Amino acid sequence: MHSEDDNLQQCRSLIEEKLGWGAGQQWQNGDFEALSERxxxxxxxxxxxxxxxxxxxKVRYDSAPTATTLNTLAQFVGYQNWRSFRQPAPAVHTVEPVRSAPEPPVRVAPNRLPASRWPWVIGLLFVAGLVGIWAFQNRVKPLEYGAISFSSRPVTRGLPNTVLFDYDAGDSNADSVFIQQSWNPKLRFRVEKGGHHYASTYYYPGYFRAKLVMNDSIVKEHDLYITTDGWLGTINYDSIPVYFPHQQIYRHKTVALTEADLSGQGINLQQTVPSVSLHYVQPLGDVSGRNFVFETELKSTFNRNEAVCQQTGIMLLCSNGMHFIPLSVKGCVGQLTLSFAGTSVSGKTNDLSGFGVDFSDWVRMRCEVKDKRVTVLVNGQRAYEGPVDGNPGKIVGVRYYFQGTGAIKSARISDGKTRTVLL
Structure with missing residues (x-):
């Protein structure tokens, strides 16, 4: 029987094999950021x-992982939950046959059924034949449906937010009906075929593609946009985050999460450094993720303990993907990973030294995507230029990541026709 440590080691090995990034002991902070996103x-x-x-x-911690953490890791490698991951495979025993001298054959008279049992045998064969015919006729039942409806609406503005799904799947021969929150089939929940309403709670803002699924077929889908009420700050816990509304984090013409904000939530930064985010997810018109200019000024404001690299990330959320731009102190650029419309660029195999900065002052970053190419300037110097092949859709918001605390001084986006000032 495997111990819990053995199970966790096996799960880590499966994740490393799935990612193909090499041994986890060699991973840097940027790899863990990318894993968190995945x-x-x-x-x-x-x-x-x-x-x-x-x-x-990588970090010493005496407590065991929470059930939420273990269940999530198990789901990431294809299991329903941690319990199913821990379930041992049934053992297969083999027994070496005992060899002995051959014995002379023994003639055995045929074993005939008594006449009284023949009706029972004939009856069983008849029932088995009927079951076989039924199974053959029902082995493939094409999905048929008529008027089907599927819609949703958030009940409020801001986070957390409950989304009410309205559906009508009654005019169908479906055996099962599901509502899927996004592209991920693991976020699929069975609903009553004859029902009409289902509620689901979302804890982070973003752009999702909700789906109505009958049996194994997607029959209807629509966009679902969970927005913020202005700027929103979060401490990114494993399950439910801690929220800081706009009026709490907007100060002196900047948006910031401070050490006082975190200590007010009982966080001792000498013991642990949480990942925090500043979100702005609002309609920005029809700015395409393939043709835009994004400019911002930001600062990481914590550099002690495990935050010595001051890993910082800017994610431009799109309707069908995202762009991700990282920053750090100069000595940690080998840990960084860029991502544009699904194409990643690792600091381990590319020169990303231009993304190393001094956070003692505001850092200016400019990202332009045009004619399937991206150019990133950091403090006026070209840090990266390369191709953008995918189509991430329209830009729907921005999210900043910091280790511990951070601040934003300005943020604006334009496509040559319209210009939107976020801060």
């Missing part, structure tokens, strides 16, 4: 960088 995209649960580092032994 897990959130596939499971809908946000595991913080600090939590993932504890799982891989």
């Amino acid at each position: 897990i959130f995209a596939e499971t809908g649960v946000s595991l913080s960088v600090s939590t993932l580092k504890r799982i891989w032994g």
